[in-house]
Amino acid sequence: MNTHFANKVVLVTGASRGIGRAVALAFAREGAQLVLAARSIDHLAQVENEVQELGAAALSVPTDVTDPDAVAALVDAAVARFGRIDVLVNNAGIGKVGAVESEAFADNVHQTLRASLFGTIDVTQRVLPIFRRQGAGVIVNMSSVMGRKAFARFGSYAIVMHSVSAFSDSLRQEVAGSGIGVSVIYPALTATDLLREADEAEMPPPFRHMTPLSADTVARAVVAAARRRTPRVVLPRRANMLLLGEAVSPRLGDLIATALSRRRITRLLRMSSGRTYHQTIQSR
Numbered sequence: 036m037n038t039h040f041a042n043k044v045v046l047v048t049g050a051s052r053g054i055g056r057a058v059a060l061a062f063a064r065e066g067a068q069l070v071l072a073a074r075s076i077d078h079l080a081q082v083e084n085e086v087q088e089l090g091a092a093a094l095s096v097p098t099d100v101t102d103p104d105a106v107a108a109l110v111d112a113a114v115a116r117f118g119r120i121d122v123l124v125n126n127a128g129i130g131k132v133g134a135v136e137s138e139a140f141a142d143n144v145h146q147t148l149r150a151s152l153f154g155t156i157d158v159t160q161r162v163l164p165i166f167r168r169q170g171a172g173v174i175v176n177m178s179s180v181m182g183r184k185a186f187a188r189f190g191s192y193a194i195v196m197h198s199v200s201a202f203s204d205s206l207r208q209e210v211a212g213s214g215i216g217v218s219v220i221y222p223a224l225t226a227t228d229l230l231r232e233a234d235e236a237e238m239p240p241p242f243r244h245m246t247p248l249s250a251d252t253v254a255r256a257v258v259a260a261a262r263r264r265t266p267r268v269v270l271p272r273r274a275n276m277l278l279l280g281e282a283v284s285p286r287l288g289d290l291i292a293t294a295l296s297r298r299r300i301t302r303l304l305r306m307s308s309g310r311t312y313h314q315t316i317q318s319r
């Protein structure tokens with residue numbers, strides 16, 4: 036067993052399924068003690084059991100991160116049980132697919148902002164005084180490749196992921212030299228329930244043929260980023276080509292995004308093994 040996080044206290048939001056669950060299990064394998072937060076009590080209890088089966092202590096606290104009282108109670112419960120928090124993983128979030136001209140667009144932005152950005156801000160502001168007192172702590176925020184380059188029909192999500200990225204960037208500079216680290220993770224499409232309800236035909240065109248990453252791959256990157264305090268991690272590394280193209284010129288970025296909607300290109304770039312997002316999550 037890797038022991039870097041032995042007996043460290045790791046608080047994971049959105050721990051009831053998907054990437055958050057995988058992150059909790061990955062830290063448990065490293066000997067960490069887990070505080071698990073999400074709304075679904077049953078799923079949370081299941082993850083708590085899985086963590087304990089790996090030999091790690093776990094406390095699950097049903098929490099809606101959009102509710103400030105619930106967030107305060109979560110952080111109080113973590114400190115009451117373990118006396119400290121060493122790593123905060125702000126992972127809870129939602130995502131909605133839809134064009135800018137769709138009726139639901141503004142509402143989608145509002146809902147996503149509340150869960151994925153304001154939830155992250157609130158939990159962070161509650162945990163930071165603890166990190167300041169300890170003179171140590173690591174915050175890992177979950178953004179997305181969409182937080183660096185938006186795709187068509189995913190604007191509401193991309194707006195929020197850009198804001199999570201900017202929040203992390205500001206915070207990292209504000210806490211520099213205090214013993215507190217801030218990492219932000221930018222995963223590409225990942226095989227979770229995030230877009231399970233989205234109509235496959237309505238998905239952003241570059242996602243059409245893309246084989247999603249596994250939640251375990253993202254979780255391993257989160258643990259490594261927390262260990263090394265890496266400021267930014269893009270997953271998979273190949274996605275940096277898109278971001279590089281976008282940095283040179285938005286036209287080039289758009290061109291690469293359009294190219295990614297072609298099966299031949301995604302296969303060539305090893306971003307497609309023939310299975311789409313929906314095929315992958317339905318076969319799980």
Ligand SMILES: NC(=O)c1ccc[n+]([C@@H]2O[C@H](COP(=O)([O-])OP(=O)(O)OC[C@H]3O[C@@H](n4cnc5c(N)ncnc54)[C@H](OP(=O)(O)O)[C@@H]3O)[C@@H](O)[C@H]2O)c1
Pocket residue numbers: 048049050051052053054055072073074075076078098099100101126127128129130150151154177178179180221222223224225226227228229230
């Ligand atoms: N899947 C992808 O392609 C992908 C790619 C890049 C980044 N991400 C990011 O990764 C994070 C995790 O997403 P996922 O893919 O694992 O999706 P998921 O399977 O849908 O899981 C989302 C998690 O967030 C929790 N959550 C949602 N709203 C919440 C709220 N108001 N309060 C507390 N918990 C809340 C959910 O739990 P409850 O419903 O039980 O509350 C669940 O545990 C998100 O921030 C997402 O933006 C995902």
